[in-house]
Amino acid sequence: MTTLIYDGSFDGLFTAVFEVFEYHYKDVEITGREKFFQENIFAEIHEVITQTDKSDRVLKKLEQHIGKQGIHQLLKVFLSDDPESEILILSAVKQSIQHPGENILENFADHDILKISKICKSVDRERHRMTAFVRFEKMKDGIFFAKIDPDFNVLPLIRKHFKDRYQDQKWMIYDLRRNYGILYDLENCDFFHPEEKPDFNQYQQKFHDEEKNYQTLWQRYFTKTNIVERKNLKLHIQHVPRRYWKYLTEKY
Secondary structure, three states: OEEEEEOOOHHHHHHHHHHHHHOOOOOEEEEEHHHOOOOOOOOEEEEOOOOHHHHHHHHHHHHHHHHHHHHHHHHHHHHOOOOOHHHHHHHHHHHHHHOOOOOHHHOOOOHHHHHHHHHHHHHHHHHHHHHHHOOOEEEOOOOEEEEEOOOOOOHHHHHHHHHHHOOOOOEEEEEOOOOEEEEEOOOOEEEEOOOOOOOOOOHHHHEOHHHHHHHHHHHHHHHHOOOHHHOOHHHHHHHOOHHHHHHOHHHO
16 A cells, blocks of 8 residues: 655645556555554555646646536545545546546446535535625724635635625635635735634624624514514524524524
8 A cells, every 4th residue: 555645735636646647556545644644554655746737737638538627526526625535536537547538427327426426516515505604794904704614625616706796895704614714805815824723702802893783783684574473493494504503693
C-alpha cells in the first residue's frame, strides 16, 4: 500500500492523481495532510507537491470525456468532506481512462459512480439551503455579516450567487465549522482564512444601531403573520430543518 499525502487543495488532489499514473502505483490511498494518520508502519509514504501543470493535464483530459459539468460533479465530491472522496475521484479518473469517449458518471451500475451521484445530490441540497437560509446582520463597520455551519464545504459553490445578488454592499459569510469565509468589498470577492477562530462572545455588541430594530421588526412580522390554527411543525421542519434555526433571525 502506498499512501499519497497532499495539501488538501483541489489542485493538490489532482496532482496526486497524476502521480498515481506517473509512478505506476497500484495499491494506493490518497489523503489530505491534516487527516493523515499512519496506521500501517510498513506503508510507503509519498509526499505530493502541488503542481498546477500536472493537475491541469488531468482535468483537461477528464473534460474531454465527462465535460465541464462532470468536473463540477467531482468538485462537489471533493467539497463534501466525505472520507472516501479522494478514492472515489481516483476511481472516476481511472474509469474515464479505461472507457475513453464515454461519460462514465452516467454508469450508475458502478458502486463508486452511484455514490458520487448521491454525494452530489446531497451537496446540491445543502448549497440550495444555504442560499435560502443565510441571514446577514449589519455590523458597526457597515459590513453585512453572516455565520453558517453547513454539513458540506459549500462556500465555493455559493460565492457567485451572493456576489451577483448583493453587488452594491459589503458582505462577509463565515463558515464556523471550517474556520474560513468569503469577503466582498464592492470590488473583490475573495476567500479568507483567519489564523485564529474568531470569538463570538461579544458578537451582538458589534451590531450596527439599526440591526436590533430590524431584527425586532422581522420577528414581530413573523409572529403576527403566523396562523396558529394552521401550524404544521412536521412540514415546517421538513422544509426548514432544526439545525438551521439557530442562525435564523425569526427563530431567536
